[in-house]
Amino acid sequence: MSWGLTALPLYVVLMSLVTSVLIFALGEDRQIARTVLNLTAAVAKLALIAIMIVGIQAGYHFEFRAPLLPGLDFVLIADRMTMLFSILSAVLWLITTVYAIGYLERSPDRARFFGFFSLCVAATMGVAAAGNLFTFFIFYELLTLATWPLVVHRGTAAAFAAGRIYLGYTLVGGVLLLVGLIGLYAIGGAQDFVLGGALGSVAQGSDRALQGIFLLLMFGFGVKAALLPLHSWLPRAMVAPAPVSALLHAVAVVKAGAFGLVRLVQDVFGFELSEALGMNSVLMVLASATVIYGSVLALRQSDLKRRLAYSTVSQVSYVALGVATGGTLATIGGLVHLVHQGLTKITLFFCAGNYAEGLGIHNIQELDGMGRRMPVTSVCFTVGALGMMGMPPMAGFISKWYLGSGAAAAGQHWIIAVLVASTLLNAAYFLPLVHRIWFRPLTDAGRAQPMQLGRLRAGALVIPTLIVAVLALGAGVLAGLPLSPLFWVQRLVAGGAA
Amino acid sequence: MITEWLLIGIVFLPLLAACASILGGARAQTLLVVGTQLAVPVMLIVLTARIADQGSLLYTLGGWTAPLGIRLLLDPLALVMLWLCAIVTAFAAWHALGDFHADNPKAGSFWPLWLLLLAGMNALFLSADLFNLYVCIELVTLSAIPLIALSDTPDALRAAMRYLLLALLASLAYLLGVALIYNASGTLDLHLLTAQTADPTALRVALALITVGLLLKAAVFPLHVWLPPAHGNAPGAVSAVLSALVVKTAIYMLYRIWYWSGIDAMAIGSVLAWLGGAALIYGGVAALLQSRLKLIIAYSTVAQLGYLLLVFALAQQTAWQGTLYQVLSHGLAKAALFLAAANVLHALGRDELTAMGRLDQTMPLTLFALALAAVSIMGLPPSGGFLAKWLLVQSAWEVQNWWILACLVVGSLLAAGYMFRILAAALQSEDLVQQEVQPIPRHQEVAALVLALGALALGFGSAPILELVNQGMPGGLPE
Numbered sequence: 001m002s003w004g005l006t007a008l009p010l011y012v013v014l015m016s017l018v019t020s021v022l023i024f025a026l027g028e029d030r031q032i033a034r035t036v037l038n039l040t041a042a043v044a045k046l047a048l049i050a051i052m053i054v055g056i057q058a059g060y061h062f063e064f065r066a067p068l069l070p071g072l073d074f075v076l077i078a079d080r081m082t083m084l085f086s087i088l089s090a091v092l093w094l095i096t097t098v099y100a101i102g103y104l105e106r107s108p109d110r111a112r113f114f115g116f117f118s119l120c121v122a123a124t125m126g127v128a129a130a131g132n133l134f135t136f137f138i139f140y141e142l143l144t145l146a147t148w149p150l151v152v153h154r155g156t157a158a159a160f161a162a163g164r165i166y167l168g169y170t171l172v173g174g175v176l177l178l179v180g181l182i183g184l185y186a187i188g189g190a191q192d193f194v195l196g197g198a199l200g201s202v203a204q205g206s207d208r209a210l211q212g213i214f215l216l217l218m219f220g221f222g223v224k225a226a227l228l229p230l231h232s233w234l235p236r237a238m239v240a241p242a243p244v245s246a247l248l249h250a251v252a253v254v255k256a257g258a259f260g261l262v263r264l265v266q267d268v269f270g271f272e273l274s275e276a277l278g279m280n281s282v283l284m285v286l287a288s289a290t291v292i293y294g295s296v297l298a299l300r301q302s303d304l305k306r307r308l309a310y311s312t313v314s315q316v317s318y319v320a321l322g323v324a325t326g327g328t329l330a331t332i333g334g335l336v337h338l339v340h341q342g343l344t345k346i347t348l349f350f351c352a353g354n355y356a357e358g359l360g361i362h363n364i365q366e367l368d369g370m371g372r373r374m375p376v377t378s379v380c381f382t383v384g385a386l387g388m389m390g391m392p393p394m395a396g397f398i399s400k401w402y403l404g405s406g407a408a409a410a411g412q413h414w415i416i417a418v419l420v421a422s423t424l425l426n427a428a429y430f431l432p433l434v435h436r437i438w439f440r441p442l443t444d445a446g447r448a449q450p451m452q453l454g455r456l457r458a459g460a461l462v463i464p465t466l467i468v469a470v471l472a473l474g475a476g477v478l479a480g481l482p483l484s485p486l487f488w489v490q491r492l493v494a495g496g497a498a
Numbered sequence: 499m500i501t502e503w504l505l506i507g508i509v510f511l512p513l514l515a516a517c518a519s520i521l522g523g524a525r526a527q528t529l530l531v532v533g534t535q536l537a538v539p540v541m542l543i544v545l546t547a548r549i550a551d552q553g554s555l556l557y558t559l560g561g562w563t564a565p566l567g568i569r570l571l572l573d574p575l576a577l578v579m580l581w582l583c584a585i586v587t588a589f590a591a592w593h594a595l596g597d598f599h600a601d602n603p604k605a606g607s608f609w610p611l612w613l614l615l616l617a618g619m620n621a622l623f624l625s626a627d628l629f630n631l632y633v634c635i636e637l638v639t640l641s642a643i644p645l646i647a648l649s650d651t652p653d654a655l656r657a658a659m660r661y662l663l664l665a666l667l668a669s670l671a672y673l674l675g676v677a678l679i680y681n682a683s684g685t686l687d688l689h690l691l692t693a694q695t696a697d698p699t700a701l702r703v704a705l706a707l708i709t710v711g712l713l714l715k716a717a718v719f720p721l722h723v724w725l726p727p728a729h730g731n732a733p734g735a736v737s738a739v740l741s742a743l744v745v746k747t748a749i750y751m752l753y754r755i756w757y758w759s760g761i762d763a764m765a766i767g768s769v770l771a772w773l774g775g776a777a778l779i780y781g782g783v784a785a786l787l788q789s790r791l792k793l794i795i796a797y798s799t800v801a802q803l804g805y806l807l808l809v810f811a812l813a814q815q816t817a818w819q820g821t822l823y824q825v826l827s828h829g830l831a832k833a834a835l836f837l838a839a840a841n842v843l844h845a846l847g848r849d850e851l852t853a854m855g856r857l858d859q860t861m862p863l864t865l866f867a868l869a870l871a872a873v874s875i876m877g878l879p880p881s882g883g884f885l886a887k888w889l890l891v892q893s894a895w896e897v898q899n900w901w902i903l904a905c906l907v908v909g910s911l912l913a914a915g916y917m918f919r920i921l922a923a924a925l926q927s928e929d930l931v932q933q934e935v936q937p938i939p940r941h942q943e944v945a946a947l948v949l950a951l952g953a954l955a956l957g958f959g960s961a962p963i964l965e966l967v968n969q970g971m972p973g974g975l976p977e
Contacts, residue, residue, distance in 0.1 A: 155925055183895055
């Protein structure tokens with residue numbers, strides 16, 4: 001156990017955790033102190049992560065290790081994958097906090113909200129920095145616990161119903177994960193995440209058991225990653241306030257599941273072993289089915305947030321698809337989509353929140369002519385929608401390009417058909433929205449609806465939206481530059497191959 | 499020499515304090531209770547150091563050796579139980595000082611009984627012969643039952659009566675078993691038992707009687723019927739001690755008798771484990787169906803006791819570690835839950851789930867305690883309950899006992915179900931029943947919170963505890 005600079009990943013997790021405890025301690029009424037605390041912690045965390053990036057570039061090895069049970073260590077590390085996920089979560093935490101402060105202005109129970117919000121981010125950071133599956137599991141379950149109060153935040157019967165379903169799915173997923181994890185431990189002992197996996201030596205003769213364990217773990221992660229047929233909690237969780245949905249879809253819950261699948265294939269079993277066990281094809285087929293199925297269902301939703309939710313179901317499976325296809329190109333495509341989808345989807349959810357808060361818009365029919373009434377939000381929404389569809393040179397296109405080339409390189413040509421079909425479906429459910437916003441006339445109801453936001457609040461909502469839209473746009477347009485997500489992921493995958 | 503005196507002190511200090519508190523006035527009573535509750539942990543610290551240093555301690559009272567004299571055995575298992583008892587009773591007593599303060603006329607009967615209960619439990623954990631154990635568990639039961647009745651509601655009196663009758667039945671069965679053994683072997687010492695028993699049939703019948711009696715006292719499904727009303731209607735601090743400690747005294751005796759006497763526990767192992775598995779499922783489902791907070795927590799005890807019997811079928815080192823960890827974390831978490839529930843009951847005047855809305859506004863500390871304790875009961879990380887569940891599932895996997903694994907999994911999902919029902923009720927903000935919230939003393943909220951934090955802390959510092967447990971593996975378990 002070392003408490004020095006090496007333990008930096010621990011301090012990054014603690015940063016959000018301590019913030020959460022302090023927010024609870026501050027109570028409901030000290031709003032200014034809470035806001036200052038929130039923003040300071042978010043900025044400080046970014047600074048710590050920046051230090052870690054510099055350290056990693058210089059070849060420094062970050063690790064915190066403490067025994068929890070005999071033979072089982074609690075391990076936090078900072079490899080390149082960790083950094084990919086934690087930068088995303090730290091940046092989006094800061095922006096979402098600003099947005100949430102604007103969004104929840106004057107609503108009750110803000111201390112509770114921000115307390116659990118920070119706890120949720122702490123859990124996400126832990127998921128990112130976990131150095132073995134056991135540590136991953138701890139934070140993965142903590143994430144379930146911390147998210148539930150956010151899902152039921154409004155305290156209505158509908159919210160509690162959604163919360164029950166959320167818990168039902170995620171707790172069962174957690175149990176599957178636990179059993180799989182213990183099985184793995186019984187066969188191979190406690191193992192840290194190592195690229196290529198560390199199970200090669202024990203794989204002989206226990207194929208059946210390993211296959212079963214892979215499936216348990218896959219479905220355990222699949223629940224949060226909204227993998228078919230375990231996805232239906234996600235659209236219902238839409239009753240949560242908009243910043244929660246944004247965070248849930250972009251970085252926290254759904255991404256934790258997807259990230260788990262990445263770790264499972266790459267760092268626990270290793271691509272070769274899971275290929276040999278035939279498990280990659282299972283994951284590939286499930287992910288493809290989810291991609292198509294999510295899009296088809298998105299097409300049928302008339303509630304804006306629900307449409308976005310089904311879009312997430314579909315898009316997050318790109319990550320699993322890329323990792324399961326394997327090979328440099330497809331892996332890059334899958335991993336980079338972790339970031340691209342996060343940025344794009346958070347833009348869309350912020351916009352949906354702006355529409356709802358500003359003019360009470362929940363249904364897509366009400367979007368007619370909104371380009372004139374809420375121009376900035378509408379531009380951001382359009383950027384997000386086009387990015388999600390994968391129109392060149394937007395972020396979504398880059399992901400799909402790499403996924404497609406990777407599929408071709410791996411000889412899995414049918415995946416290209418899946419990607420094309422998904423793109424067409426994406427266009428079919430996003431373009432009509434863009435059309436409504438810009439080319440339909442304002443309805444009378446839309447014109448008569450008074451703007452419900454004051455200047456300050458509108459600023460607190462629109463500026464974060466604008467920032468994430470610019471980031472989403474930049475991730476695609478500037479993908480060739482150093483420090484872009486693509487650049488980072490290329491380094492990551494290349495570094496792993498070397 | 500000093501350790502021997504401490505060993506005697508742990509038993510006789512509460513006993514003497516109980517006698518003195520009957521005579522003393524209200525103020526002296528408070529002093530006696532506080533003094534005893536503080537002194538016991540201090541003595542335990544010294545004894546723990548001694549055990550860690552030199553291993554288990556066997557002391558013959560008055561120098562009379564077995565089979566004639568009374569022997570006290572302090573080994574790691576006893577030490578774990580004594581510590582749990584010392585901590586839980588200390589915080590529960592702190593909580594109870596808010597209700598049974600010097601001005602409350604009932605305090606005059608409450609505190610002597612409380613100290614008697616403490617003395618009984620401490621003596622029980624140190625006893626190493628069958629008859630001594632019998633005397634102790636009688637002392638525990640007979641001081642626990644009037645404590646329940648002190649609630650003074652018709653429900654509580656009825657529950658106490660039912661508990662009394664069934665407990666007497668259990669005692670009879672146990673005593674009959676002990677008599678048979680004495681007749682067949684001429685000894686009551688646990689360790690001499692098998693060596694001196696010539697007649698295996700008599701031994702078998704005796705053990706069956708003893709086991710059934712203990713299962714009834716431990717409220718193991720299907721002999722649990724007395725537990726929910728008794729624990730659900732007792733005064734708050736008493737419920738906490740009953741659920742966290744008193745039912746476990748009988749389970750503790752089961753461990754002692756089956757694992758320390760050299761009898762082959764495998765014979766009855768799977769039966770006991772089946773009962774445990776059934777208790778897990780039944781208690782969980784029953785808890786899901788309750789509408790009163792305290793009854794949910796009481797049925798949760800029925801379920802959680804099931805975990806403690808699974809070890810009989812797993813029969814393995816990891817399982818034993820997990821079981822003792824479950825004893826500890828359940829003890830702390832359940833006591834925290836009952837103390838928090840008592841706070842809710844006092845503040846609202848009732849404890850129906852429907853009346854608990856917006857608890858996060860009215861009693862944040864109490865809700866915090868409820869939530870943290872719930873995490874441990876559900877076995878979610880990071881908590882002592884999680885590590886216990888991990889060890890048990892790991893053990894079930896290692897011996898390939900899939901039905902136990904299934905029971906563990908389903909049991910923890912049911913626990914999540916009933917615990918989240920409580921939390922959801924506390925966050926409810928629609929259709930609220932308007933009611934007054936009585937202020938409650940801050941220390942009563944803190945007492946619950948500290949215990950809950952303790953259950954959480956167990957999730958981090960397992961190494962010293964497991965090391966201690968490893969020092970005293972039961973003889974009947976294979977490595």
